[in-house]
Amino acid sequence: MNPTKPRCNFNSPSLFRSLTKPKSTQIQNINILFFIFIYLFIELMLSESVFCLLTEDLLIRILDRVNSDRKSLRLVCKEFHRVESTTRKTIRILRIEFLLGLLQKYCNIESLDLSVCPRIDDGAVSVLLSHGSVNWTRRIKRLVLSRATGLGYVGLEMLIRACPLLEAVDVSHCCGYGDREASALSCAVRLRELNMDKCLGVTDIGLAKIAVGCSKLESLSLKWCLEISDLGIDLLSKKCLELKFLDVSYLKVTSESLRSIASLLKLEVFIMVGCYLVDDVGLRFLEKGCPLLKAIDVSRCNCVSPSGLLSVISGHEGLEQMDARYCLSELSAPLINGLKNLNHLNIIRINGVRVSDFILQIIGTNCKSLVELGLSKCIGVTNMGIMQVVSGCGNLKTLDLTCCRSITDVAISTIANSCPNLACLKLESCDMVTEVGLYQLGLSCLMLEELDLTDCSGVNDIALKYISRCSELVRLKLGLCTNISDIGLAHIACNCTKLTELDLYRCVRIGDDGLAALATGCNKLTMLNLSYCNRMTDTGLKCISNLGELSDLELRAIPNITSIGIKAVAINCKRLANLDLKHCEKINDSGFWALAFYAQNLLQINMSYCNVSDHVLCLLMSNLKRLQDAKLVHLTNVTVQGLELALRSCCGRIKKVKLQSSLRFSISSEILETFNARGCKIRWD
C-alpha cells in the first residue's frame, strides 16, 4: 500500500506512515500541519552546533589547553562545571568562606595553596577533614602553607596524615614552628621537597625526626633555622642520601657539617649564604665529596678565602654556578687559573670583590659559556676590563654592574655590540652613562627585558627615546633619574608595550601628561612606583586607574592627590593588592571609604601619616577581608579607642601590623595578647 506522501521531505517515513491513512480533508490538513511542525522541530535540532557530538574526553583535551581564566568555563553549563571540577589540578584559595565548598567539589587536585587564606588554624583543618567524604586529600601531592601562622602541630599532623601521596610541603615563614611541627612533617613518608625557611623553633631533634621519617627527601631548605647545629646536619647526611638540593644559609654550623655534607653523593646544589662559622677547612672537605655538584653559593661567609673556593672548583669540573658575593676581598691568581677548567660555568656572581682588568680578561678568555655575570659593587671595574670580558663572552644574558661608577659610554657600546642576546642589564649608580651609550643599546640589544638605571643622572629624555627601541622591555627602573620628564616617558609608553614594572621613584619632573601617555601605551603594567613625584595630581591618578592589571602602586608623599583620584583607582584597578599612601595628607575619609568598599583584593596597605578618622579606619579594617599587612603609624585623627576597635575587627585575619611605639602602653594588653596568640605580628615604629 502506497502511503500518501506528505509535502515535505524527511527521513523517518515509518513514523508518519501510520498517520497518513486516508481521512477526511480537514483532518488531513491538521495532520499535515502537525507534520510541518515536527519537521521544523527536527530541522532546528540538526542545525544546532555540531558540537552536540562532543564527548567528555574531547572537551577535556580542549579545556586543558585554555590558559586564561578557566574559572569562566565553569559557568557555561553543568557539564562543563563537572568536567572542570574533575580535571582541575591546582588551586590557591583566597577566602576561607569558600574553602570547604571548593574542596568538596574538586576531588582531583594535586596542589593546594593555603598561604594567602586567612584564619587557617587547627579548628579549620579539623572541620575540613571531618566534614563528609574527604575525597580531596587523596591525590594531593603539594601543600603550600607558607606563612600560615595560625596552624599548629595538631592541625598540621591531621592534614599531613590525611594526604597519603604528599610529596612537597612548604611551611616557610611560619616563625613559631618548632620540633612538634617537624615531628608532624615527618609523618609524610613520601616527602621529596621540604621548605622550612624561617621556622625558628626547629632544633636538631626536629631535624632528626624529619631525616628519619622522610628518607626520600631530595630538596631541603633550612634557611634561618638558627637552632640547628652540626649534629643535626650530620644525621641528615647519614639518613637522606637522595638529597639533591640543600640550603643551610645563616645556620650556625661549622666546618664539621661540611665533612658530613660531602658524603651526600647526589648533591647538586649547595647553598650556604652567611655561614660565618664555616671556613676553608670545611670547603676542603667538599673538594673530594659531592661528585655531582653543579652549583655552590658561599656568599657572605666571612671566613672563606679564595683558597677554599679553589678547593671546591678543583674537584668539580662540571660546576655550572658559582656564587661568592660579599665574602672574598680579592680573587687570588690560583683561583683565577682554576676557572680555566670550568667549561660549563654559566653563572658567576662575585659582588663586592676587588677585581682588575687582568682578572676580567681571564674570565673573558676562559669562561666562554658564561650566561650571567654579577660584578655589583666590585672595586676596580673599568671600561677596559668590561670590554675584555664581553668580547670573550658573547652569550651573556645577564650583566650586573651596580655601583661600578667608572663605567662610561664606551663600555656600554661594547657591551651592546658584543652581546646581542642581552636580556638583563643593571647599571644602578653608573653616573657617567649617557644617551650616547644607550643609543647603541637601543640599536643592538633588542631582546633586552630588564634595565636598571636607578640613580643614573646621565639619563635624560633623549636617552629614553633610544631605550624605547627595545620593545621587549618588561622591567624598567628609573628611580632618582631627575633629568627625565614627560617627553621621555611618552617615548617609553609608545614603544615598550610589554612593560609590567616601572619605577619612577623621585622622578620629580614627571607629571600628569606623562602618566596619561603611560596609561594608554603600557596597559600591562602591574607594578608602578610614583613616590615623591610631586607634580602629579588627581588627573594623572585617574589616568593610572585605567591600568586594569595594576597590582602594586606606590604613591608616597604626593601632596596634590586627593580622594577623587584614590576613588578612581579603587573602583577601576580591581587587582590592586599593594598600596602605599604614606604622607599623602590631602586624602580624606571619602577616599579611604572608597578603598574599603571597592578594593577587595588589597593585601597590603600603608596609611601612615594619613588623615583618616576612627570610623573609616574601622570600616577599612573590617571590610577588606584579604588584608594581611597594614602600616598605621601616626594616624593623627585616630584615637586609641578607635584604633583598638579597628584592630579587633581584623584580628585573626591580618598577619602583620605596624604601629607607633608611643602607643605601646596605651593599647590594651588584652588585644596585644590576642594578636600574639593568633599568629599576628605587631611591629613598633
Add this chain to the structure above:
Amino acid sequence: MAQEASSSTSSKTISLKTGDGEIFEIEASAAKQMKTVQRLIDDLGDDITIPLHNVFSKELPKIIEYYKKDITGEITKDFEAEFVKDLNDDEVKVLFLAANYLDANKLFEFLSQNIADRLESKSVEYVRKYFGVENDFTPEEESKLREERAWSFRGIKEDE
C-alpha cells in the same frame, strides 16, 4: 628492480571515499599518520577504496593537505597559521571532530590548541554559543558560582 619496487611502495596511493560519496587519493605514508585509516587498510587490504562514513568532502582535502606537508617535514609555524587563517569557527570544529575520528594525532593536537586559543579570554556567553550548549544552572546556582569565582580562588598554572 628492487629500487623500482621500493619507489613504487613509497608513492603508492590509497583511495578514500567520504561519507557523501566522493573519492580522494592520498599517499600511503600520509595514510599511515591517520591511525583509523591505517587500521582499515590492515583489515581490508590497500587496493580497495577505504570508506570513511563520518568524514565529508568539505574537510578531507584540508586534512590531506596538512599531511602532505607533514610527510615532507615542512610543517612550520607559518604554514600552521596560514592553514587556520581562513577557517571560521564551525569549520575548525568540523575538522577537529574529523581529526579525532581519523585518529590523526598531530592534526588533532594542533586543532585542539587552535580552538583553545579561540576561546582564550572569551566570555561565558561566547563559549556557550561556540559549543552550542544551554545554560542549565538556576539563577541562584549561577549567582553563587559567580561569587565563588570572583573571590575564592586562583589556579596556579605557572608561577603565581
